[in-house]
Amino acid sequence: MPKQSEVITVAKPHTIKKFELIEKYIETWAEKLMNNLNCNGIIFIDCMCNSGIYQDVNGEIIEGTPIRVAKKLLTVAEKYPNKRVSLYFNDINDARVDELEKHLPQEEKNFKIITSRKDASELLKTIGPQLSQNTHEHYFLLYDPYDACIDWKALFPFFRNWGEVMINHAIRDPMRAIKCAKTETAKAKYEQTYLQEFEKLLPYGSDRNSYEKRISEIIDYLKGNRNYYVASFPFYNSKGSFLYDLIHCTSSIEGFKLYKRSAWQTFGGQSSSKNNKNYTQIKFDLSSSTDAPIFEEENCYQIYHIAQYLQTTFAGQKNVPLQDLWNVLDHHPIFPSDGFKDVIKGELKNCFGATVQMIVDEKTKHRKQTISFKAK
Numbered sequence: 353m354p355k356q357s358e359v360i361t362v363a364k365p366h367t368i369k370k371f372e373l374i375e376k377y378i379e380t381w382a383e384k385l386m387n388n389l390n391c392n393g394i395i396f397i398d399c400m401c402n403s404g405i406y407q408d409v410n411g412e413i414i415e416g417t418p419i420r421v422a423k424k425l426l427t428v429a430e431k432y433p434n435k436r437v438s439l440y441f442n443d444i445n446d447a448r449v450d451e452l453e454k455h456l457p458q459e460e461k462n463f464k465i466i467t468s469r470k471d472a473s474e475l476l477k478t479i480g481p482q483l484s485q486n487t488h489e490h491y492f493l494l495y496d497p498y499d500a501c502i503d504w505k506a507l508f509p510f511f512r513n514w515g516e517v518m519i520n521h522a523i524r525d526p527m528r529a530i531k532c533a534k535t536e537t538a539k540a541k542y543e544q545t546y547l548q549e550f551e552k553l554l555p556y557g558s559d560r561n562s563y564e565k566r567i568s569e570i571i572d573y574l575k576g577n578r579n580y581y582v583a584s585f586p587f588y589n590s591k592g593s594f595l596y597d598l599i600h601c602t603s604s605i606e607g608f609k610l611y612k613r614s615a616w617q618t619f620g621g622q623s624s625s626k627n628n629k630n631y632t633q634i635k636f637d638l639s640s641s642t643d644a645p646i647f648e649e650e651n652c653y654q655i656y657h658i659a660q661y662l663q664t665t666f667a668g669q670k671n672v673p674l675q676d677l678w679n680v681l682d683h684h685p686i687f688p689s690d691g692f693k694d695v696i697k698g699e700l701k702n703c704f705g706a707t708v709q710m711i712v713d714e715k716t717k718h719r720k721q722t723i724s725f726k727a728k
């Protein structure tokens with residue numbers, strides 16, 4: 353963790369991947385929304401924004417999320433002059449926000465940047481109650497702490513209104529430090545993040561799955577009883593050690609699909625930043641209603657695994673419309689279909705002996721592509 357006194361810190365390769373992923377996602381998310389007649393504008397909030405400027409490991413200057421997003425959203429604001437774009441950038445460290453302000457683009461009539469230097473919870477408790485469905489503005493909240501420190505009370509309104517929440521769940525923190533937490537402050541931090549008494553958290557120890565499961569339960573509770581989609585992608589350092597999950601929460605299936613696509617594209621056609629040559633085979637718990645994969649240690653999914661999952665799901669079926677495959681993937685917690693359809697089809701043919709054919713639909717008389725799967 354960089355020192356609080358530092359203004360320009362080093363961005364390791366996994367951090368740069370995080371910037372790229374958020375930038376890629378926000379650019380397309382904003383375009384999609386602005387094209388929607390029911391959307392009057394967008395609000396982007398980075399409540400722990402840092403200075404916007406980093407150095408990479410070679411000393412080159414690298415832009416962080418706030419500057420990247422501000423530049424992309426300025427272009428979007430120029431293209432849609434009748435819609436509003438508002439950006440909130442906040443950090444508890446004054447000097448970091450001072451630095452950020454030097455690099456932000458100029459405001460325009462429909463493009464506003466509001467900077468502040470508060471505790472993130474304080475900021476969210478001010479913005480949260482102002483959120484309203486009536487303004488037809490969509491927000492995106494980035495909650496990006498260094499350590500496992502999440503204030504769910506402050507986040508709550510953001511789970512109940514239009515928009516999306518992205519949380520950096522810094523699991524490496526409790527995995528390494530929970531056993532050493534002795535002070536009341538340290539214990540209270542974990543209790544607040546996992547909404548659980550410290551004594552009940554202690555047995556989680558260094559078990560990543562326990563922390564992930566607990567966060568997933570909390571989000572499930574916060575969303576209420578509406579349809580909600582949560583996708584989570586792990587980040588690793590260059591030595592292959594797991595660091596954190598970047599979790600995206602939305603009530604929009606389109607946002608969910610787009611996040612999965614953006615993540616796989618950012619990671620070069622796989623599901624994490626892991627430099628992954630000897631990946632382990634993944635098992636799926638097909639008895640579970642969610643089809644959630646069983647995480648086997650620190651694994652990373654490839655296109656091959658998507659094809660393997662489809663083969664298992666459709667084994668032996670003939671002339672399955674391709675759309676049926678994409679529908680299954682659209683609801684999968686990790687696997688994308690958009691952006692990868694041709695490569696998935698190729699993998700099914702080459703690795704699993706599936707055959708693709710054109711048939712004429714009896715009802716519509718249109719030609720459509722179908723796929724036939726080998727038996728198990």
Ligand SMILES: C[S@@+](CC[C@H](N)C(=O)[O-])C[C@H]1O[C@@H](n2cnc3c(N)ncnc32)[C@H](O)[C@@H]1O
Nearest residue numbers: 400401402416417443444445471472496497498
């Ligand atoms: C991981 S960095 C954020 C990176 C930034 N979101 C980006 O993508 O470029 C974490 C930042 O959170 C700030 N921070 C830590 N605790 C905070 C709090 N309680 N409220 C606001 N900012 C906080 C730190 O000063 C640091 O700049």
